[in-house]
Amino acid sequence: MSWTTRALWLLPLLLFTGLVVLMAQNLGKPQQAVVRSHMVGKPAPAMALEGVAGVPGLATADLKAGTPVLVNLFASWCLPCAVEAPQLKALQARGVTLYGIAVRDQPADVEGFLAKHGNPFGRIGLDPGGRMMIGFGASGVPETYVIDGRGVVRYQHLGEIRAEHVPMLLAELEKAK
Amino acid sequence: MIPELGHFALWLAAAAALLQAVGVTIGLWRNDEGLMRLAVPSALVQALMTVAAFGALTWAFVVSDFSVKLVATNSHSMKPDMYLWTGVWANHEGSLLLWVLVMALSGAMVALAPATLGPRFRDRVLSVQAMVALGFFAFLLIASNPFERLVPAPTEGQGLNPLLQDPGLAFHPPLLYIGYVGLSVAFAFAVAGMLEDKVGPAWAKATRPWVAGAWAFLTMGIALGSFWAYYELGWGGWWFWDPVENAALMPWLAGTALLHSIAVVMKRDALRAWTLLLAVAAFSLSMMGTFIVRSGLLTSVHAFAVDPTRGLFLMGLMALYIGGALTIYALAAGRVAEGRQFALVSRESALVANNLFMSAMLGVVLVGTLYPMALEASGGAQISVGPPYFNRTVLPMLLVAAILMAVAPFLGWRKSATGHLASRLLPAGIAAAAVVVIAVWPLGVREIGSLLGFGAAAWLGVASLSILVKRGLTLNAAGMALAHFGVAVSILGATASGALQREALVTMRVGEAIEMGPWRAELMDVRPVAGSNWTAIEATLDVRRNGAPVAVLKPQSRVFVAPPQETTEAGRAGWRTGELYSVIGKPDGTGRWQVHFWVKPLVRLIWIGGLLMALGGVLALGGKVRAGARRRSAVAEGALPLPQAA
Amino acid sequence: MRALAVALLLLAGSPALAEPPPPPDVPLADAQLEAKAKALMGELRCLTCQNQSIADSNAGQAQAMRVEVRERIASGDSPDEVRAFFVERYGDWVSFVPPAREDTALLWAAPLLFLTVGALLVARRFRR
Known part of the structure; x- marks a missing residue:
């Protein structure tokens, strides 16, 4: 029997072994894929959003003021957004400039949300259609982006900001200077 | 008590499988007739005990015994009776129990069927099967015990996923x-x-x-x-x-x-x-x-x-x-x-061609399904492989296979003459041409893939029918022809429902209507309705074709209580072999509702074709048994000629 | 961690915390453009769903993406340009059509590869 014939008989076992290795590697990984934004390193999307609750609106030029800022995508209907409110306050207290974008939201609801959880934002852009989420490459709310002084996205934080994330975000802001 | 008995029966079934796997294998190895003789009775005991275990779990679901953890987490007393029964296999443990039940029953069937290859071979088959079954018994008993109790027992269960009700x-x-x-x-x-x-x-x-x-x-x-x-x-x-x-x-x-x-x-x-x-x-x-x-x-x-x-x-x-x-x-x-080797134009080479295409399709589906995972695991990009990929790769192969499939049954074993092919396939060729012409005009189909689909369906369908209508056909050949015809029917349904589909997405008030060619669907009413364990918003759509009433569709948007979840129930009605299909969406806040309405011609043929294929498989099963009884000697020589269509 | 759980529990009780239903879809007036947009929606993947296209999803963000697709198609963008717009923001993952690149060469070659290897193996079986 030639070695090619022998190899053919062995081939199914080898292919299957490869398959098992691949599956074993991936077992236990979360089922839902985490899709990271591909906007990091690119200019933030163009925007000219109206303000809400007496807070001025947000436009592209505001992100190019020379100092790094945090842009926080939030919504009044979003549970983790309320959870991260204290951390946003803490960041504000550390002198960070915070801008908010209220996603798929109504002015009255945003007002209620800010009254309840406080307003850490210097500017808030109202985005009723949720278009800014697509602009930033966000897959949910809340998400927080570090924008450098020239309006370029430098870092994406997925999900709510917990206490342990605050120093990390401060470091990212420092890096973006 | 009954769940414990079920659990015990499962252990007994596993013990029988162990005996059947290890005992019989040792018997086969040492040529010990006594041990080998254990195969059949242990297969039967295994089946009987698995039936008992499955029965016990079913009982726990039907009487809503929430002291059984599986019932408490997957059932609910408010659930309609039917889903108390079917809920047994709508969860991990229960479906695995169903798996071993089927496995044990098929083992019992092997044990009871005539041992045409001799008792030793039957016992070998049973021992191999028991080894496989043993692993699944172990999985159930060690890691997925369906009879686990919950202390204290809750007064109500958590319910079944509404999509599964x-x-x-x-x-x-x-x-x-x-x-x-x-x-x-x-x-x-x-x-x-x-x-x-x-x-x-x-x-x-x-x-x-x-x-x-x-x-x-x-x-x-x-x-x-x-x-x-x-x-x-x-x-x-x-x-x-x-x-x-x-x-x-x-x-x-x-x-x-x-x-x-x-x-x-x-x-x-x-x-x-x-x-x-x-x-x-x-x-x-x-x-x-x-x-x-x-x-x-x-x-x-x-x-x-x-x-x-x-x-x-x-x-x-x-x-x-x-x-x-x-x-x-x-x-x-x-x-x-x-x-042996064989000639290029022969029945066996046609069957090899089938294998080539089936395997290539299988390979592509496997690669396409696992590729994103493999690429990401090797540090590559995150990609999605979805319907566009499979449609572009698998469907062309399927079409070529369907076209070859029509020819294969007309070929003889060993080395086939080809002279008769042209006349045999003439009706199929005419049908294919006719259907393509009809699709282009008056139906107005222009897309090349759809036209090929129509042509292939007609070609294969008529070719298979011309075998089927021949007199003196064995069940086996009839089964083959019927299964092939089923493939043609499915292809026709899939092609037509895609190429000839009409669709409208409209936000409308009660009293307004969707106009779509000869079709008119008027929104008569939107009102709340209640079912046994859900409430819903139900729309009433009066569908007419050229002014004549065809059907009244009632799509719903349902809200289930246990567990809380929203589902959409399409409002459907048959129209010839096609379907009228509608979905009620969200209100826009000004008294208008989003309504999605489709007309899908011939869509039911997709599943009718599937049933015909299955029926063909069953017929081939019967035919083999009969033909085998008549011509056992011929088969033993490996020279039984399949009844020729030619 | 515990504080977070308590906070979540309290918040879950308040009725305002549910995502508002997305507004109904508004198809494009031009049937041909709408057909183009629909076809593309079937090939873009919903980010928050389990393996669904944005055409088949009720999620709010899928709705926002549908609006984006329709607007861009209506303004004269080709489906491929619109697809590229989403890929630029979310990467290849967002498109159900895998890219044609070096790292997907094996994927796209698979059908021909299997047929060729199969045919070569079969060829050995034929009598000459």
């Missing part, structure tokens, strides 16, 4: 499982064939009915699953190339290839090694499919019980059995000869 649940999983697990018999026959050096025409003849039977059930299970997704998911689609669908499609493709290659072993004693590999692969892919589905390894749109923590156990089992079988296969190299 549907008649589809009653039939789809059992049919699919009978198909999946039925293939384990072919697997056991293949392993036993290699261990006993019995692979040849007689082996093929003994194996084929099991393959045909399992394949028929698998076909029905998939067709029903597709129909279920079509009406339950509410987007009008019927096949999404979702990993869970692909997981069911792969064993089906392997089974289809096996069904054809095993005929070559039977008639011409060729393709032995390849057929063995397919027999191993078909059940291996069933196990892998179940593993992929259960472990949550791939993201799917379909509702099923996912439990990654138990994935490792299942993967170990899978690696053991598939790896073991493939090792035996690799070691059999040299002992199993491929068999």
